[in-house]
Amino acid sequence: MLETNNGSRGRALGEQVQRSxxxxxxxxxxxxxxxHPERVAVSTPxxxxxxxxxxxxxxxxACTLRALGVGxxxxVGLYVDRSIDMIVGLLAILKAxxxxxPIDPTYPPARVQLLIRDSAVSVIVSVSRIASLGLRDCEAKVVFADQDPAPVGAAPSGSPPASVSDGNVAYVIYTSGSTGKPKGVLVEHRNVVRLxxxxxxxxxxxxRDVWTMxxxxxFDFSVWEIWxxxxxxxxxxxxxxxxSRSPARFLALLHEKRVTVLNQTPSAFRQLVAADLACxxxxxxxxxxxxxGGERLDTxxxxxxMARRGDQHPQLINMYGITETTVHASYRPVVRGDLAExxxxxIxxxxxxxxxxxxxxxGQPVPDGVPGELYVAGAxxxxxxxxxxxxxxxxxxxSPFGDADGTHLYRSGDRVVRRPNGEYAYLGRTDDQIKVRGFRIEPREIELCLNGHPEVLASVVVPHDYGDGDVRLVAYLVPRPGVQLDISWASKIGADLQARATAALPVHMRPSAYVAMASLPLTAHGKIDRAALPAPAAGQRLESTGVSATSPxxxxxxxxxxxILxxxxxxxxxxxxxxxxxSLALIRMFGRVNDRFGTDLDPAVMGDGATIAQLASSIDKALNNK
Structure with a gap:
């Protein structure tokens, strides 16, 4: 167990913890x-x-994995939905x-196959209930975490434990890549233990702590939650x-499970606050x-x-971090006084x-009060x-700054300033990288996907705030020469590109709107002027040609x-x-529905499809049962 010298919680800053x-x-x-074999380790509903x-x-x-050459x-791929099996598989891979x-089962099959090819995994841990979704044509050996051949209490058998050190890799998490291909970050055991x-x-x-995953x-926030x-x-x-997509149900879970440590992106916490205020x-x-963590905090x-619960019980902590520096890199309690700035x-x-x-x-240091690009060094x-x-x-x-031999600096691409009190504040990016609901997104990866369409000459993807922290991606498109730019083409290309994005990109990387333009605005230096791009007009967004609503x-x-859309x-x-x-737009929509009809519905009722017909049917059933 990781222990303190005196066993107390929250000792004074600067005291050293006992190392492992x-x-x-x-x-x-x-x-x-x-x-402590009797303690509960993992809970699900x-x-x-x-x-x-x-x-x-x-x-x-782990014995099965070692017999397959894992060392x-x-x-090793981990393609498992949220479950106890996921934690079993993760631990088994490390023990081998x-x-x-990690490969999220919600990713489209093309994305799953891309990650499998890029990581060159020859073994994948999955579960029988979902393996067919994205692993149907997979050449890797698939091992099922939910098919334990040994009876409960049976001793493991097989090859001896692997000779692994803290300098070996513990996980590889992929982040969006500006070349059009995601990049895998190699994080070692010692990186996480020292965190x-x-x-x-x-x-x-x-x-005594109870954490939520x-x-x-x-998303590397899960590393912090699990360990x-x-x-x-x-x-x-x-x-x-x-x-996780229903703030009201999540709030109830926090109460029921007596959770003590909650980790949230600011955008997700905003919805939880709204659910709390509705009580x-x-x-x-x-x-x-x-x-x-995961994105910029607007205090x-x-x-x-704070008006309802104060700033001490619970404490509110902001932790700036990057996948390449192992989840978190800074620490800052947030208090009422921060609301004045x-x-x-x-951070x-x-x-x-x-x-x-x-x-x-x-590459020269800037004085306090002057913004600069953040470089991070250390373990x-x-x-x-x-x-x-x-x-x-x-x-x-x-590192050119006299750090220990072999020390590297990670160039973050983040603009940060050091304030007079010695603390740091986050300002934004030095490039075009976007954060959406905690996910790092390189717009270029999306743009290259869209530019693969034979009728698209160029595209640029930017974030647009639709209110209440609901940030969505908007794609601006220029047709190839010879393609007539009119309303018909704009409608057709929007549908084509949406299908293309759905097949290749995770949900958080898919644009919500496609705006056709004759050309993209440029700065005086010839670069795309993102600030000059127009807000997407309703007529330029994805439009339905389906059957209209009929019941009231x-x-x-x-x-x-x-x-909302x-x-x-x-x-x-x-x-x-x-x-x-x-997902945030969906949460906003359910808030409006429940206010209007006096119901207590959440996104779970959309299990058979996120459609107007399904939601209206759920509303009518709830009203009839009152």
């Missing part, structure tokens, strides 16, 4: 499982599993000596996907920490929460074993990118969808997401 030299993640977990049983299941699966620095490559060692003085995590395993529980003997509550009185919660969005997005101070350097375009910096030596050399640089409820819902027409059987809707 040379220990790998699964080794620390195993020690806890052997010492359907089931719990103890540390002892989880360890035994992972050991048995140190061997990458390998590194897990918890270095932050323990602030947080005092222990076996709210985020996709393909924050399992390295301390705490309990991990796996949040079902539909609950006549604050829900009884056991939270002691709410930790923000003003916390004002309603709404223009500041405070605080670097973790104790990291160093921040702010450099100008010539959290990852090994580099998988099979991308040129990109690794470009972003992971030798359907017509009311159609009007609401037209408003900003479309002139929506068919009753059109899919909300195919029309450019996002």
């Amino acid at each position: 030299p040379g220990k790998c993640l699964h080794e620390i977990f195993t020690a806890i499982a052997l010492a 359907e089931d719990d599993i103890s540390y002892g049983e989880l360890n035994a299941r992972a050991d048995r699966l 140190p620095d061997v990458l 000596g390998g590194a897990y490559v 918890f060692e270095q932050t323990h003085a602030w947080f005092g995590f222990d076996e 709210f985020h996709s395993i393909s 924050g529980a399992l390295l301390y003997g705490g309990r991990l509550v796996v949040v079902p996907f539909d609950v 006549d009185s604050p829900a009884a919660l056991s939270l002691r920490l709410v930790i923000f 003003q969005q916390l004002a309603p929460w 709404p223009e500041i997005s405070p 605080g101070v670097p973790l104790p074993d990291l160093r921040f350097y702010l450099l100008d375009e010539a 959290g910096v990852a090994r580099g990118y998988l099979n991308r030596p040129e990109l690794t050399a470009e972003r992971f640089l030798r 409820t359907e017509m009311w819902v159609e009007a609401l969808w037209r408003e 900003d479309l002139p027409r929506v068919g009753k059987d059109d899919d909300f997401f195919d029309l450019g809707g996002t």
Whole structure:
């Protein structure tokens, strides 16, 4: 177990935590499982599993993986939905000596195959209930985590434990790539172990804590959630996907499971705050920490929460971070006083074993108060990118600042300023990279996908805020010479490109609107002037040609969808997401529905399809049951 010197929670900044030299993640977990096998390790709405049983299941699966050649620095795909099986598979891969490559089952098959090819995994851990979705033509050997051949309590058998060190890779998480291909970040065991060692003085995590796994395993916030529980003997509550998209149900889960540590992107937390405010009185919660990450924090969005619950119980913490520097790189408590400076997005101070350097375009340090590009050095910096030596050399640089031999700086691309009090504030990007709901997106990857259409000469993708933090992507298009730019072509190309994006890109990378233009505006230096791009007009967005609503409820819902999606027409059987809707837009829509009809519906009722017909039917059933 990771321990403090005195066993207390939240000791003073600067005290050193007891280290676990040379220990790998699964080794620390195993020690806890052997010492406290009866403790609940992972919970889902359907089931719990103890540390002892989880360890035994992972050991048995690890033996199977080792027999297939899995060992140190061997990458293994992890294609599992949110479940206990996911954690079993993850632990088994590490225990076999390998590194897990998370592949989200919600990705389109083309994206799944791209990740499998790029990572060159020869073994994939999956579950029988979903393997056919994206692994049908997969050449890799598929091992099922939900088909344990040994009886409960059986001892593992097979080859001896792998000789793995803390310098071996623990996982490879893919982020969007500007070349049109995602890039895999190689993160070692020691990168993650020291993350918890270095932050323990602030947080005092222990076996009493209950964590939620709210985020996709393909998003590195999940690394913090999973190991924050399992390295301390705490309990991990796996949040079902539909609950993660229903703020009211998620709030109820926080209460029911007595969650103490909650991790959220600011945009997701904004919806949770709205659900809390919809209750006549604050829900009884056991939270002691709410930790923000994944995207810029606007402190003003916390004002309603602070007015109702204060800023100490729970504490609100903002942690700036990058996948390449192992989840989190800084720490900053957020308090009421921060509301007086709404223009500041405070990220605080670097973790104790990291160093921040702010450099100008010539690579020279800038003085306090002057913005610069952030370079990060220290033990959290990852090994580099998988099979991308040129990109690794470009972003992971030798330190010229007297750091220890071999120390690398990671060039973040983020604009940051050091304030007079020595703390840092986030300003934005030095390039065109976008953050949407915590996901890093390189617009160029989307643009290259769209430019593959034979009638598109050029495209540019930018974010557009539709209100209440609902940020969506908008694509601006220029037709090839000879293609007539008119309303008919604009409508046709929007539908064509939406189908193209759906087949190749995850949901968070698909544009919600397509705007056809004769040319793209340029700056005086000949670069695309993104600030001069027009807001997407309703007529330029995805439009339905489907059957119109007929019942009074359907017509009311159609009007609401037209408003939220900003479309002139929506068919009753059109899919909300195919029309450019996002998860946040869906949450906003359900809030309006429940206010109008006095119902308590959430996105789970859309299980048979996110359509007007399905929602209207659910509304009518709820009203008839009153």
